[in-house]
Amino acid sequence: MRPRFIVLALVLSGVWSCSDPPNGQETFDWDELVAELQPPASERQFQARDQASLGYRVYGDPVSVELILLHGSGYHSAYFSRLASEIANSGSARVWTPDIRGHGSRPQRRGDIDYIDQLEDDLVDFSAWVRSINPTATLLIGGHSAGGGLAIRFAGGSHSDTVDGYVLLAPFLQYNAPTVRSQLSGWASPKTNRIVALNLLNTLGVRSLNGMTTLEFSIPPMLRTGEETPTYSYRLMTGINPRNYASDLQALKKPALVLVGTEDEVFYAEKFVAVFEAFAPHTHVELIPETTHLGLVVDTRSSQFIVEWLERLKI
Numbered sequence: 001m002r003p004r005f006i007v008l009a010l011v012l013s014g015v016w017s018c019s020d021p022p023n024g025q026e027t028f029d030w031d032e033l034v035a036e037l038q039p040p041a042s043e044r045q046f047q048a049r050d051q052a053s054l055g056y057r058v059y060g061d062p063v064s065v066e067l068i069l070l071h072g073s074g075y076h077s078a079y080f081s082r083l084a085s086e087i088a089n090s091g092s093a094r095v096w097t098p099d100i101r102g103h104g105s106r107p108q109r110r111g112d113i114d115y116i117d118q119l120e121d122d123l124v125d126f127s128a129w130v131r132s133i134n135p136t137a138t139l140l141i142g143g144h145s146a147g148g149g150l151a152i153r154f155a156g157g158s159h160s161d162t163v164d165g166y167v168l169l170a171p172f173l174q175y176n177a178p179t180v181r182s183q184l185s186g187w188a189s190p191k192t193n194r195i196v197a198l199n200l201l202n203t204l205g206v207r208s209l210n211g212m213t214t215l216e217f218s219i220p221p222m223l224r225t226g227e228e229t230p231t232y233s234y235r236l237m238t239g240i241n242p243r244n245y246a247s248d249l250q251a252l253k254k255p256a257l258v259l260v261g262t263e264d265e266v267f268y269a270e271k272f273v274a275v276f277e278a279f280a281p282h283t284h285v286e287l288i289p290e291t292t293h294l295g296l297v298v299d300t301r302s303s304q305f306i307v308e309w310l311e312r313l314k315i
Contacts, residue, residue: 036298060088070147086303142167156248261291
């Protein structure tokens with residue numbers, strides 16, 4: 001039966017036909033992000049369980065809180081430079097910003113991973129390594145956009161007890177979550193038929209086609225340095241998102257902070273309040289006025305809210 005399903009998937013996915021690229025819509029205020037960034041910390045290497053070398057940056061000295069921040073889709077950890085520096089300079093936390101596998105300056109395969117749950121395994125390894133360096137510290141995981149989605153996926157998985165809390169910056173919940181605007185299509189262009197076919201095949205246990213591209217990003221010329229990641233495989237696209245945002249949020253039992261800009265171009269900021277009240281009511285949600293999706297990571301108020309929350313955090 002499997003060969004028949006593979007043929008079906010190929011037909012449905014349009015593998016022999018061309019798909020439209022992202023439409024190039026100016027979804028985000030990239031100028032704001034680029035103008036406010038600071039030089040990033042130097043890149044270092046961490047060895048995961050499969051002996052792969054994964055890049056990361058670290059900001060600050062050892063303190064009582066270690067914060068891991070995961071970057072959003074299509075780029076890498078360098079854009080956290082200002083936010084991470086401001087948090088670290090406050091003395092409230094040392095900040096670690098790893099490059100998610102498949103991203104960064106020297107990935108094994110850009111835009112792809114080996115299996116769907118590999119990003120969670122990497123996060124287990126990285127967080128355990130950070131904890132081994134500072135065993136008595138409070139360990140937090142956070143992320144921006146898709147990185148926030150990965151943090152939520154982690155919270156809903158089997159390793160959530162290994163960390164002490166979460167910092168979520170405009171997190172991606174799910175393509176059909178009430179927080180998502182239709183403008184997301186200006187940034188991310190999914191190959192919908194292909195995704196549907198691969199979902200079906202994976203349900204049937206057929207995973208041999210999971211390396212196929214299912215998502216493309218409209219990365220502006222100013223950020224095209226060769227270190228961007230313009231496409232995702234089905235494996236990476238699936239592994240970086242929550243499995244089911246409702247159940248993953250219900251499993252998020254640890255303290256959590258959510259920040260969203262009221263001028264976010266791809267998410268409805270005000271709807272995050274209702275979603276988290278419904279599924280993770282202990283979470284503190286803060287809306288930052290006149291702040292965009294990318295502006296959130298360079299707005300000084302973001303670091304101030306995080307620092308204030310960290311100072312109130314008692315674990």
